[in-house]
Amino acid sequence: MFVPATRCTQQQTSSDVFSRNTRVVDQIFILCFPNSATFRVLVKCFPQKITTMAKWGEGDPRWIVEERPDATNVNNWHWVEKDATGWSKEKLKELLLGLVVEDETAFCEIKETSKLEGEASANNRKAKLIFFYEWVIKLDWSGHLKAVGDQSQGKKVKGKLEILNLSEEHDPEHVDIEVTTDKNTDEAYKVKEVMRKCGTDVIRKQLKQYVKELRERYSQGIILPTKDGKSAAKEEPKSSTVNKAKQEMNKVINGSSISQSLSLGVKIRTKKLETKEMFECRPTDVYRALTDLQMVKAYCGGESTIEAEKGGRFSLFSGNITGEFVELVPEEKIVTRWRCKSWPEEHYSDVKIHLHDKDGSTELSLSQTGIPESEYEKTLIGWKQNYWERMKSCFGFGARLF
Incomplete structure (x- = not known):
């Protein structure tokens, strides 16, 4: 319990205040100051600062809590x-x-x-x-x-x-x-x-x-x-980033950012890949297999996301293949910016896929530029094993059905 000290008036001296409050001060602070003479010296030197207690309602800065009439959750401190x-x-x-x-x-x-x-x-x-x-x-x-x-x-x-x-x-x-x-x-x-x-x-x-x-x-x-x-x-301010992985996946890829990134590092030697593949189905079936999320998930496995529209992103094979759709012509053409996770950071290739109707079958022509030279063979095999063969096995595009 705090015992209010007496304020100094014009008629009172600091020594008068000190003498009247010495006994009270000794009783209250004896536990904090074993040598009570120490505190009495402080009081004598700074009587107005120490012996005058802060009063409610006078705006004394020593009140560290907000004045609330209902005394509920002061300063909104509690959860x-x-x-x-x-x-x-x-x-x-x-x-x-x-x-x-x-x-x-x-x-x-x-x-x-x-x-x-x-x-x-x-x-x-x-x-x-x-x-x-x-x-x-x-x-x-x-x-x-x-x-x-x-x-x-x-x-x-x-x-x-x-x-x-x-x-x-x-x-x-x-x-x-x-x-x-x-x-x-x-x-x-x-x-x-x-x-x-x-x-x-x-x-x-x-x-x-x-x-x-x-x-x-x-x-x-x-x-x-x-x-x-x-x-x-x-x-609470909300972070502008969703999470680092999603931010990287959703990053807009354009020519200027790529060229800027490459200009800061070592020049990458690249190669061009051209290949063709036959499918025993209609062009619309192949097109859907490359753009429809459920069909893509069926042969890609793992986590896959795809937004089949201009500017839409895709992430396949649990994030090992990522990119962005540049152009889409249903049943005819797909153009993307495409990269593999193992490639140099921020380096993308350009992929163009054309679909041609060949008497009920489909000829797929793929042209890919910007493949790092050291990744060429791996990329060529990847298209064959992870795309074409899986699509044929999963959807029966490899054999004509009568």
Whole structure:
């Protein structure tokens, strides 16, 4: 218990204050200062600083805590958490179910939720807002080709949609969305491509809206106002990088950055590779095998991601092959910037693949420039063993079926 000392007045001297408080000071500080004479010397030298106690409400800087009438969580120092899981589930369903995606060729709609698991919370620590959320979302969708001219409306196509990495570690614009169909037909593929290309941006906007409303709703009341009624909230700054691996995979590759990188190091001697391969299937089948995520995963194995559009990235064979799509002409041509993990850092080759219909079969012509000279044989064998032979074995493209 603190015993308030007497303030000095104009009539009082510091020695008067000292004499009246010596006995009290000895009692309180005897444990801290075994030789109480030491403290009495300090008091005598600095009576106004030591013997005058800080008073509540006078703005004395020695009060290290904020004045709060309710004395609750002073300075918002303690950890406070609000559970937002229940609200989040309802909000995500509200934003995603019934969502329509369409263009001039097809109509798609998200029908129901097959899986919605995860959690969300808002937290306050030292007046900083921190949001945690992580969700695994799987949705069922259906669609059909639109009637065009004399062509009637297409058959109903069903499929699934999975949102892979919705969490505070990823901006909604970077969330990966995987779209699949229940049937492997040309019509189903066309409808799926509309859902993937047009639906990805629409879904990401809805997820961005969810994050916005989560922050607005659960930032209220979690941080107590200061004595002047102002909010002390300081939202935790979010890192602009998702993680190093994803940042490297998503890095935009262009000629200037490559040339700059190479100019800083040793000049790389390169070779050009040209090869042809025959497949006993239509060009559309080979094209899909090289651009459709589910088909690519079937023969690549490991972790693979692919965005089959201009500027889209791909990562195959658990990150051993990465690159970017430069040009895509369905059933005819694929142009990419392509590299192997073992190549010199930031060095990419240019790959051009042409597909030619040969009486029901497909001739694939590949031209690749910029291959490091020491990696030429390995790359040539890699295309043969890891691409062409696996595709033929997996999909039966190596033999004509009667």
